[in-house]
Amino acid sequence: MLNNLRLILAGAAAAAMFGGGYMFGARKVDALEAQIRAIKSASDDTEAKRKKSQEDISKMLKDKDAEYAKQAQQLRAKADQRAKDLAAALAGANSRIESLQAQVSGLDARRAKLAADRDAAPTAAERKKFQDQIDAVDQEKKTLMTKVDANACLALAVPEAVIGPQVQRR
């Protein structure tokens, strides 16, 4: 009987101590839990912002890549066209030379006729008139010959002394 009473009293005392201790400790735990909840909420908010920001950045980079690809394609198309034009221009050098030389031959014939006319002219004034025309033809021929030389130059090798250092450069 006494043992049972002691057991009940000990149980009641233990329960009272547990309840009291729990209530005392819970005051601080509640505050800590509220703080942790606030931290977790802030963390979730930050994570949502981070995900949104990362998505925005990824989309922006994708758009930039598409824009770059489009511009690069346009650049390639222009370069290809320029390369074709240049190849055609270089390949056409001989035909341009032939055309220019034909014009030079025409000028030579004209000059010969003017020279004959000048020599046959009766007065000094007429001779001067023909000579002026001959000078003009000579100037025109000089211009044509410069163009012939420029076209002919395309097929000539660049002097070794000039191109040598460039050949080594990579």
Next chain:
Amino acid sequence: MKRILLCLSSVAFSGCTTMVVPVVKEAQKCEMPAGMLAACGDLAAIKQGITFGEMIDVSSRDRDSLNACALRHKSLADAIAACNAGIEKYNAEIREMNARNAANR
């Protein structure tokens, strides 16, 4: 007596629950498109005995290559600047949130 203590202990421990502690997340990534990271093209080769006409072709190819490289460089620089702006915007939001939290304490 032992049984009572065991019961009380089990009740007490049942109040201990775990809460997920927030962890530090990975930083923002700026993964540049592979096309923009490509190196510039090599110089066109100049052979011995090259003609003036061929030299014009070499020059033209180098100019095209430089144009392509310049475009790539500009696009890459633009993308990096835009990416930095995106990160800065995010950081500004975080700074604002931190300031708000500090004010609430």
